[in-house]
Amino acid sequence: MEILLQELYKTDIYVDKFHFRKVYLEDTSYQINGISQSGKSKLVKNYLLSLKKNSYLYIDCSDIRIDIEKLNLTLAKFCNLNKIDTLVLDNYIEDIKIVNVPQLIICCETHLKIDYLKSIRLYPLDYEEFLAYEHKYDSTALNHFFQLGGFPSMHKVPSDERNIYIQKTLKYTLETMEFDILIFCAKMMAQKLSPYSIYERLKQTKKVSKDKLYKSYESLCAKNYIHLLEKNNHPKATKKIYLCDISLKSALSLDKHFGRLFENMVFLELLKSGIECFYDDGIDFYIPSRDEIILCKPFADERTLFKKMEAIEAFIFSYSIKKITAITMNREGSVSHPFSRVEMLPFDIWAIGD
Template identity: 70%
Template sequence: METLLEEFYKMDLIVEKFHARKVRLDDKSYQINGITNSGKSKIVKNYLLSLKKSSYLYIDCSDIRIDIKLMNLSLSSFCHQNNIISLVLDNYTPDIKFVQVTQLIITSELYYQFSNLITLQLYPLDYEEFLAYEYKYDSSALNHFIQLGGFASMHKINTDERNIYLQKILSLKLNDIELNILILAAKFMSQKISAHTIYDRLKQTRKISKDKLYKSYEQLVQKGYIHQLEKFAHSRATKKIYLCDISLKSALSLEKNFGRLFENMIFLELLKSKRKSYYSEGIDFYLPQQNEIILCKPFADERRLFKKLESIESFIVSYEVRKITVISMNKEVSISHPIAKVDIIPFDIWALGD
């Protein structure tokens, strides 16, 4: 095992065209959580390249040559003998024992309760981060974002290969049941659906236990492949379901509904900016802390919008909502309304403005 550790120690790390993310590392110890292809490894490697090469050891724990029992026996002494300051356990699994080093960094899809590690949650690119990958920022950037989504690797994949590329990645990282659940989640993107409903649908095509499905569903939520949105003031109501990235919609489903895709885009921006939101009947997102309602209307029509506002007027009055933001594809206008301030804002301006 020491021979393999020596190989890892001498290996030159390579990071091509790194674009800064909103998550940054310093000399503290971290746990970085995020789904596959969210950029965990690239961020870690880029940080290590700023250090003296002899001071760090990078181990990708998914390397099949690793014997975890043997590594647990030899890792501590190896780090001590080589004066390792920074140890990185990429794709960490809980069978691996920590050793005493100045800085420890682990990456994983799942969150682990470690009091000595600062937890950083990494998502696929938000719209602002995505723009760093564009050659120029013009009116085509938003359309490009809708086509590619937030996985940085998609910029290098040919158009005709993107769906298969994503399918292969997901097939490698998820088990059969998890992948089946995610396929159904793609079909019901931005809609109310429960794990029980997913179970009822899946059991029609395959043999599966309810307990196993519930466990797999919860794993997808914990890892961040699926996100749930609670109904305001009704915590037991069925939650709305969103995908970790909009690119999965076309990769996993033939269902076409741009309105739901657009809503998922907006949800992810809210999630990544850590703004707490809920849904309610007729209301896409309610942000209590900002006293704001967000409506997703990619092709906003003022006449229909006024009818929409009438239908949610009781909610606006009851909770004294002062701001209503209507997010569109390209329309920008302020509307005079007796109850609250109403602004129609293009997605790109809204996403960058916050």
């Protein structure tokens, strides 16, 4: 392993045109958690390029040349001998022993219980981060976002290869059962869905272990390939399910439902902003901390929005809602209401403004 470590130590790190994210690294130890293709490696490599070349060691733990047992015997000695200040263990495998260095950076999908590591959750690009990849910001940017989604790598993948690229990435990263569950979730995007419902559906076409399916479902949630939204004041009610990125919908399913895709996109913006929200009957997103309701209405006008207000009036009164925001594709306006401020905002203005 000494030969491999020496090779990795001498190898120059390359980053092709880094676009800054809303998270950044300083001289402390981190664990960076995020799904495959969310940009973890590029974020770390860009940070390493700001350091002296002989002060860091970058190891991609998925390298098939690594013998974990031998690595555990040699890594600490190698770091001490070469005075490594920053050690990066990308695609970290828990069998690899942690060594004592001034700065340790671990990249993996799930959160590890290592107290002294500052935790960063890296999601695929939000809309504002996506715009940094665009050559110009105009009316085509939002449509481009719908086509590509939030995976940074998709900007370099030809349009006719994008779906296959995502499929191959997911197949390589996920277990077979996890992949099967994710395909079904893509069909049920932005709908109420329980793991039992998934089990009942999948067992009709293949042999499925209920226990294994539940564990795989929990794993997908833990790694944030799927996100669950709880019903307001009903924690035991069936949760709504959302995908980690809207690009998975077309890559894993032929089902077309623009309204659900749009809702998933709005949810991800709320998630990445750290805003706690819930769903309710007739309510897409309720934000208690703001006394606000978010409605996903891509093609709404004042008349349809007014009718919607009538349908959810009881909720508005019960929870003293002060603000109702209807997110649209391109329509902007307001609707008169005696108790709440009601406005329509195009997604691009809302996403950047929040």
